[in-house]
Amino acid sequence: MNVPFRYIQRRTIVHxxxxxTKMIYVLLTLLLILIPLYDIRHLPVLLPWLGLSAALWAAARIEVGRFAALMKILAGTFIFLMLAQGFTYRYGKTVLIRFGELHFGGSNVGELTLEGVQLGFMLSVRILTAASSLPLLVMTTSNAELMAAMNQLRLPKVMTFMFVSALSFTSLIFEMWNNIMDAQxxxxxxxxxxxxxxxLRRAYVPIITPLILLLFRKANDFQIALETKGFGSPGRPTEMETLRMKPVDFLAIGIFLIIFVLCNVLRFRL
Amino acid sequence: MDVKVKLHGVTFTYEGDIVALRDLNLSARRGEFVVVLGANGAGKSTLCYLLSGIIPHIYGGRRTGEVQVAGRDPWDEPIHVTAQRCGVLLQDPEVQLFMPTVRAEVAFGPANLQVPREEIERRVAEALALVRLEGLEDRNPRDLSGGQKQRAALAAVLAMHPQVLVLDEPTSQLDPLGRWEVVQALHRLKATRDITIIMTTHETDEVMDLADQVWVLEEGRCILAGTPEEVFTQPERLEAAGVKPPTLAHVWIHVARKSGASIHRDGQRLRDLDVDQVARQAAALLRQGRIMPRPLPDSTRSPSPARPAVIEVQDLVYRYPGYPPVTALKGINLTIREGEFVGIIGQNGSGKSTLVKCIVGLLRPTAGHVRVLGEDVRRLSVGQLARRVGLVLQNPDYQLFTISAREEILFGLRNLGIPREEAEIRIQEALRWVGLETEAETFPFRLSFGDRRKLTVAAILAMDPQILILDEPTTAQDHRGRYQLAELARRFREEKGRTVIMITHDMELVARYAERVIVMWDGQILMDGTPEEVFSQTELLHRSFLRPPIAHEIARQLASFGIPRRVLTTQDLLTVLGGLP
Incomplete structure (x- = not known):
């Protein structure tokens, strides 16, 4: 299985x-989903932002299949959230399905309520909003650009490299996970x-144990490869990528801010 | 010429009192290419770590004696300082590549050393030209082939402008094409005469003409050191140290000794021998009657008579999903019969592993059919298929997770629902079969790599499959351990009458064991026949970047002297050229 969300080399406007600019988009997304939106009437608040994300995915020419992979990963969580909230939401009044009387923590967990399902749905939409922004940053920004940007921010070299190598290690973990699954x-x-x-009871020990042991070994090799390339040397490394903000970046940030403000206005109007 | 590497009275002991190197006294000069040979555990990697500063900065231990690398002792300085004089390339290219593009990868080292940007750009272009990766600067290193990845990793080291380059088995994880690409890059690097290269390897055939010096280690001691002529003329000592003598030198010396001719070449060096020269020498001695061809004992690998089919593959297509999708198998048709010993060869990406994964059910065919023992694999789960087909993967560490060898074997038997009493009998038998009966309670990760692989074979054999598949049984094994798994498979086939399939890049292995060879190329079967038939098709083999065993190439040139064409291995050739008048 390929890693679904890794950098895709293209020359689109988003790339x-x-x-x-893309970090600001992610930051605004995270701020937006922090707004407490529990009621289904608040759904339109998030729709403009989801529309913006969809437009960015399309402009970056990222295949629909990759978005489908994201949805596949999240679908289980969404269903769980809607069922969990549906059965446990204490202010739920409209009963959709009744299994019986089972009171726990102030609510009847024997009933699935509409209000609970709606709450779970809204939580799911907020998660979707967040989850559609971070992969976009990763898929359209190379590690070298990320490192250069983090260097411009004067973040410590170790922090920058930890972030970037974690991204690199992800694909290695995916590969090892699949190989171990096959072996077992x-x-x-x-x-x-x-x-x-x-x-949950017995399947993951034969998978996770070899994975951890292998990761220890790979991490050791990784350290050797890094240190023998002069990574521990004092001073800031030579910058190989020079990044400059262009007019299109200011335009994009402007659009992000307008949509962000629109979402907030909607929040208080609805 | 100035000395770039010097070891004087060097002994190194790892924590836990494991002595890895003993009293080494060696040196290499500027521009020299030193090949370090030895069985697994002889101390080759420790020597690499010691020269490059990985010891003591990453692996600890005690050292006595003096080490000088480009005039400084790596023990006394931080590893990033040593890195400016001594570069190191490891076996596995995957762990050495972390940047998003080849250009960024090669620039990473000099950038860390704060080399000016213009100079880095110049070095990147120079290093990529040397390893012939120009034009791939913007590719993601992870998307390259194995050989390209290792060359990118080599370029990344070269861009740091080291005076000494340490290569720790850099070709051991590559296919024949990848190995050839890396060796060609090393030839170009050597031609610059500027850098001292220390390279450990088991592949003596591919480095014989590169070496200026050869060091042979055994249990941490250097038992032989000298020019290739001095070292390779002692095949018995090399064999005793677990090192494969280079085939050409071995045959040359064998023929010369048998005939009483000189082993020295007039004005030429042993290391420059090629197949034609060895064949001409043997032909001259045969013609003069100074040696006589001896008959080759009858092969015990007679093809299986027509028996029931155990694997039937019809119009098999497999397409990996992706962006874009990749068609790995393009209409494969194949029948494997009970009791056959089949070798599947081909470059990485030719479709070998995909075919086997379709047979064991790890992949579901995109089109076509695969039947195992008469049943369509689509109707069976991987677990159900595991009762019929056992696949031993290359890396044992993907499956070992329990606290003892016994428990490891029990895991598969428990999954099959085998009763406890029967499972115990099977465990004992499987451990005895692979020679690990005394290790039943040993923690698997305390076993050597070779024994861990044997344990995975035992775990599969205990499940009593009708068909055994070995994926690259010689990977990471030294000369002694190279054929251990294949020997187990041969016994499994002969004593139990079961079917064996081997996927491999090792032509000598195929020549030694397989009675049928399937060559794959670009998702298709290019050839299917006996080893003799397949290895005689040199043009087709070249098309798929494969080469017949050297011994077979020599034997074919000597066919007019009565040397049988069914000579496939070095041992066969030494036998038939061993007759005295």
Missing amino acids: RLHPF KLRAFDIDRMNLITR
Whole structure:
């Protein structure tokens, strides 16, 4: 399995934006989802921002399949949230399904309520809003640009490299995870046929144990490779990428701010 | 010429009192290419770590004696200072590449050393030209082939302008094309005469003509050191130290000794031998009657008579999803019969592993059918297929996770639902089969790499599959351990009458064990026949960047002297050229 969200080398307008511009977009997204939006009537608050994200995904020419991969990862969480809130939301009044009377923590967890499901839905939309912005930054900004931008911010060299190497390590972990899964399946360990409870109970020890042991070993090799390339030397490394803000960056930031303000206005109007 | 590497009375002991190097007294001059040979555990990697400062800064231990690398002792200075004089390239290219583009990767080292930007750009261009990666500057290193990745990693080291370059088995994880690419880059680097290169390897054939000096280590001691002529003329000592003598030198010396001719070449160096020269020498001695061809014992690898098919593959297509999708198998048709010993060869990306993954059910065919013991794999889970087909992967560390070898084997048996009493019997038998019966309670990670691989074979054999598949059984093994897994597979086939399939890049392995060879190229089967038939198709093999075993190439040139064409291995050739008048 490929890592779904890794840098995709293209020459689109989104790729050419300064990393700061894209970081501002991510930052504004995170600020937006911090606004307490629990009621379904507040859904339109997030729609303009989701529209902006969709436009950026399209402008970056990122395949629909990658977005589908993101949705696949999140779908389980969304369903869980809606069911969990549906059964436990204490202010729920409109009963959709009743299984019986089972009072716990001030609510009847034997009933699935509309208000609870709506609350879970709103939480899901907020998660989706956040989750659609960070992959966009990663997929359209190379590690070298990210490092250069973080250097411009005068962040410590170690912090910059930890961030970038964590991104690099992700693909290695994906690859190892898949190889370990395959190796254990070959010993009749049918993880795909196990139900969720069995998986949680016994499936992950044979996967996670070798993964941790291998990661320790790889991390050691990684350290050797880094240090023998002069990584520990004092002083700031030579900057190989010179990044400058262009008019299109200011225009993009302007658009982000306008939409951000619009969302906030909607929040107080609705 | 000034000395760039000097070891005087060097002994090194790892924490835990494991002595890795003992009283080494060696030196290398500017521009020299030193090849370091030795079995696994002989101390080769420790020597690399000691020269490059990885010891003591990353791995600890005690050292006595004197080490000088470009005039300084790496023990006394930070590793980033040593890195300016001594570069190191490791086995695994994956862990050495961390930047998003090849250009950024190569610039990473000099940028850390605060080399001015214009100078870095010049060095990047120069290093990439030397390893022939010009034009790939903007590619992501992770998207390159194995050989390209290792060359990118080499360029990244070269851009730091080291005076000494330490290479720790840089070709051991590459396919034949990747190995050839790296060796060619090393030839160009050597031609600059500017840099001292210390390279450890097991592949003596590919470095014989590169070496100016050869050091042979055994249990931490240097037992042989000298020019290739001095070292490679002692094949018995090399074999005793677990080192494969280079085939050309080995055959040359064998023929010369048998005939009483001189092992020295008039005005030429042993290291420059090629197949034609060795064949001409043997032909001259055969013609003069100074040696006589001896019959080759009948092969025990007679092709299996027509038996029931155990694997049937029809019009198999497999497409990896992605952006864009990649078609890895393009209409494969294949039948493998009970009791066959099949070798599948081909470059990385030719489709070998994908084919095997379709057979064991890890991948579901995009189109076509795969039947194992008569059943369509689509109808079976991987677990159900595991009862029928056992696949031993290259890296044992992907599967080991329990506290003992015994528990490790029990894991698969438990998944199959085998009763405890029967499982115990199977565990004992499997451990005995692979020779690990005394290690039943040992923590798997305390075993050597070779024994860990044997344990994974035991874990698969205990499940009693009808078909055994070995993926690269010689990876990371030294000369002694190279054929251990293949030997186990041969016994499995002969004693139990089961089917064996090997995926490999090792032509000598195929020549030694397989009775049928399948060559894959670009998702298709290029050739399918006996080893003799396949290895005689040199043009087709070249097209897929493969080369027949050297011994077979020599034997083909000697066919008119009665040397049988079924000579495939070095041992076969030494046997048939061993007759005295």
